[in-house]
Amino acid sequence: MSNDQAYYDAIKQKFAEQRDLRLKYRPEGTAQFTSDFAGRLSKYAVDPYGGEFEPREPINDFVEVLFIGGGFSALLTSARLRERGVQSIRIVERGADVGGTWYWNRYPGVACDVVSYDYLPLLDELDYVPKDHYAKGPEILAHCQAIAKKYDLYDLAVFQTTVTSTLWNEDEKLWHLETDRGDLMKARFVICANGTLSKPKLARIDGLESFAGHSFHTSRWDYHYTGQALENLDDKVVGIIGTGATAVQAIPGLSESSRELYVFQRTPSSIDIREDWPTDPNWARRLKPGWQAERRERALNPPSRTTPRSESREEKIRRQENANIDYMMRIHRRIEAVVKDEATAEALKPWYMFMCKRPCFHNDYLPAFNRPNVHLVDTRGKGITEITKRGPLFEGTQYELDLLIYATGFEVQKTGIYNRIVGVDGLDLSEKYDTGVRTLLGVHSVGYPNLFIMGGYQASFQFNLTYILQMQGDHIAQCIAYARAHGHETMDATPEAEEWWVQEVIANRGKTTRNEECTPGYYNFEGEHQRRQDGNYNGGVTRYLGHMHNVREQMAEHFAFS
Numbered sequence: 001m002s003n004d005q006a007y008y009d010a011i012k013q014k015f016a017e018q019r020d021l022r023l024k025y026r027p028e029g030t031a032q033f034t035s036d037f038a039g040r041l042s043k044y045a046v047d048p049y050g051g052e053f054e055p056r057e058p059i060n061d062f063v064e065v066l067f068i069g070g071g072f073s074a075l076l077t078s079a080r081l082r083e084r085g086v087q088s089i090r091i092v093e094r095g096a097d098v099g100g101t102w103y104w105n106r107y108p109g110v111a112c113d114v115v116s117y118d119y120l121p122l123l124d125e126l127d128y129v130p131k132d133h134y135a136k137g138p139e140i141l142a143h144c145q146a147i148a149k150k151y152d153l154y155d156l157a158v159f160q161t162t163v164t165s166t167l168w169n170e171d172e173k174l175w176h177l178e179t180d181r182g183d184l185m186k187a188r189f190v191i192c193a194n195g196t197l198s199k200p201k202l203a204r205i206d207g208l209e210s211f212a213g214h215s216f217h218t219s220r221w222d223y224h225y226t227g228q229a230l231e232n233l234d235d236k237v238v239g240i241i242g243t244g245a246t247a248v249q250a251i252p253g254l255s256e257s258s259r260e261l262y263v264f265q266r267t268p269s270s271i272d273i274r275e276d277w278p279t280d281p282n283w284a285r286r287l288k289p290g291w292q293a294e295r296r297e298r299a300l301n302p303p304s305r306t307t308p309r310s311e312s313r314e315e316k317i318r319r320q321e322n323a324n325i326d327y328m329m330r331i332h333r334r335i336e337a338v339v340k341d342e343a344t345a346e347a348l349k350p351w352y353m354f355m356c357k358r359p360c361f362h363n364d365y366l367p368a369f370n371r372p373n374v375h376l377v378d379t380r381g382k383g384i385t386e387i388t389k390r391g392p393l394f395e396g397t398q399y400e401l402d403l404l405i406y407a408t409g410f411e412v413q414k415t416g417i418y419n420r421i422v423g424v425d426g427l428d429l430s431e432k433y434d435t436g437v438r439t440l441l442g443v444h445s446v447g448y449p450n451l452f453i454m455g456g457y458q459a460s461f462q463f464n465l466t467y468i469l470q471m472q473g474d475h476i477a478q479c480i481a482y483a484r485a486h487g488h489e490t491m492d493a494t495p496e497a498e499e500w501w502v503q504e505v506i507a508n509r510g511k512t513t514r515n516e517e518c519t520p521g522y523y524n525f526e527g528e529h530q531r532r533q534d535g536n537y538n539g540g541v542t543r544y545l546g547h548m549h550n551v552r553e554q555m556a557e558h559f560a561f562s
C-alpha cells in the first residue's frame with residue numbers, strides 16, 4: 001500500500017524540527033570546530049606512524065611540477081604527466097609516505113565506502129584487482145605505494161615536510177615554496193593536492209584540554225596505547241565522540257575490545273547493508289585490459305531512461321523526495337530489526353533526507369549496540385559541550401574514561417592547508433576567497449598562474465571522489481602538456497572565464513532548497529547554506545566533464561598565456 005502525501009509531509013516536518021534543533025544548539029556553523037592545533041592541542045596533529053624525522057639538509061632546487069600532498073590526487077595526476085613525458089615531478093608530503101587519506105587513517109576497521117573496483121584508481125595501469133568488494137585501508141595504502149613505485153615518484157619525493165608558503169615570483173615566472181624544514185623549492189607548475197578531508201578538526205568543547213586520560217583523533221590512531229589488535233583496551237573505559245563515517249567503521253572493533261564503550265552521539269548516520277565479499281578469482285581472471293576504464297565510462301554515462309515522465313518540476317521534486325523518505329524509513333526499520341533495546345534503536349534513527357550526511361554501509365555497527373558493554377549517550381542534537389579532567393559531562397552525568405577518541409572529522413575541501421598561497425600582486429588566496437570562492441572549473445583561479453587545485457570547491461561532486469580527481473588529473477595533465485607544447489611559460493585563467501564559472505556554480509546551486517533543508521553537517525557547511533558559491537558544482541558530472549572539454553578546446557578564450 002502506498003503512503004499518502006500527508007504521511008510524507010509529516011516526516012518532512014520532523015526532519016525540519018530536528019534540523020532546527022541542531023541549528024539552535026550550534027548557530028556558529030563551521031566555527032564550532034577548530035583545526036588550529038596550537039599549544040596543548042598540538043599533540044592531536046602529531047604523526048604516530050612516521051617515526052623520528054629523518055635529518056636532512058634544506059633543499060634549494062627547481063622542479064617542473066610540484067605536488068603539495070601525496071594522496072590519490074597527486075598520484076593519479078603524476079601518472080598522466082608521466083604518460084605525457086614530464087620527467088621532473090616532486091611530491092612534497094607532510095606524512096612519511098604517499099597515500100594521503102590512506103596513510104593517515106589507520107583506525108581499526110578502516111575501509112573504503114565505495115566499491116573498490118571503482119574507487120582505487122589506475123587498476124588497469126597497475127594490472128591489479130582489489131582483494132575485496134570494499135578494500136581495507138592497508139590494501140589501499142599499498143596500492144598508493146605501488147603507483148608511486150611504478151611511476152618513479154619516490155625519486156624526487158620529499159616526506160615529513162610541510163609546505164608553509166607558496167609564493168608567485170613574477171620576475172622568474174616560478175612558484176617559490178618554503179617548508180617547515182627550511183627548504184626553498186622552485187617550481188614551474190604547482191598542484192594543490194592537499195586533500196578534501198585531510199586536516200583533522202576537533203569540536204570546540206569547553207574543558208577539552210583538561211581531560212587527564214589518554215586521547216587522540218581517529219586519523220592519528222595511537223596503537224602504542226591501544227595495542228595493534230586493541231588488546232590493551234580490555235581493562236579500559238573508552239569513549240568516542242562522533243558517529244560519522246569513521247566512527248561507524250571503528251566502533252565495531254572498539255566494542256569487542258573495550259571493557260566499556262561510550263558512544264557520544266549528536267546526529268546518527270544512516271547505516272545500510274554493506275554487500276562485501278572477497279573478489280572472485282575467476283571473475284578477476286576473466287577481466288580484459290581496460291576493464292576499469294569501461295566500468296568508469298558506464299558509471300558516468302548510464303543508459304538514459306527510455307520513457308521520460310511528463311511531470312512538472314514540483315511533481316518531480318515531490319516524487320524524488322518521497323522516494324528518499326521511503327529509503328530513510330527502510331533504514332529506520334532495519335535499526336528496529338537489529339537493535340534490541342527500543343530506546344537505543346529510537347536514538348539511532350536518522351531524521352533527515354538521504355545524502356544530507358555521508359551515507360554509511362556497515363553490517364556490524366548496529367549489532368554493536370546489543371552488547372552489554374556498549375552504551376549510546378544520545379545528546380539529542382546538542383553534542384557534548386563540556387569535558388572535565390575525568391571525561392565528558394552531559395546533563396549532569398560525568399562519564400569517567402581512560403581513553404577518549406575524537407571521531408570529529410576534517411576541514412573540508414580547503415585549498416592551502418598549513419600553507420599560505422600568494423599569487424600575482426601579493427594577493428593571498430584566502431583573502432581572495434574572503435568574499436567567496438572564485439575559480440574556473442574549481443581548478444584554476446585568476447592571479448595564480450600555473451597553479452592547479454584538486455578536490456577544492458566549485459568542482460563537481462561524486463560519491464566516488466576518485467572519479468572527480470581523475471577528471472581533474474586528466475585535465476591538469478592536458479593543460480600542462482598544452483603549455484609545454486606551445487612554449488608558454490605561464491597560463492592563467494582570464495577574469496571573464498572565472499566569472500562565467502562562478503555564475504554557473506551559483507546558478508546550479510540555487511536550483512533546489514535541499515541544502516537549507518538538510519540537517520547540519522559538512523555537506524552544507526553545518527547549516528551555513530547561504531555560502532552558495534563556496535560549495536561544489538551541482539550541474540552534474542557529465543556537464544562538468546563537458547565544460548572541462550570545452551575549456552580545453554578553446555584554450556585561448558579561457559586562459560591568458562605568456
Ligand SMILES: Cc1cc2nc3c(=O)[nH]c(=O)nc-3n(C[C@H](O)[C@H](O)[C@H](O)COP(=O)(O)OP(=O)(O)OC[C@H]3O[C@@H](n4cnc5c(N)ncnc54)[C@H](O)[C@@H]3O)c2cc1C
Binds near residue numbers: 069101418
Ligand atoms: C577515513 C576516510 C575514508 C574515506 N573513504 C572514501 C571512500 O570510500 N570513497 C571516496 O570517494 N572517498 C573517500 N574518502 C575521501 C578521500 O579523502 C578521497 O577519496 C581521496 O583519498 C583524496 O585524495 P587526495 O589526494 O585529494 O587527498 P588526501 O588523500 O587527503 O591527501 C592529501 C595529502 O596532502 C598532505 N598535505 C596537506 N597539506 C600539505 C602541506 N601544506 N604540505 C605537505 N603536505 C600536505 C596531507 O598530509 C595529505 O597526506 C575518505 C576520506 C576519509 C578521511
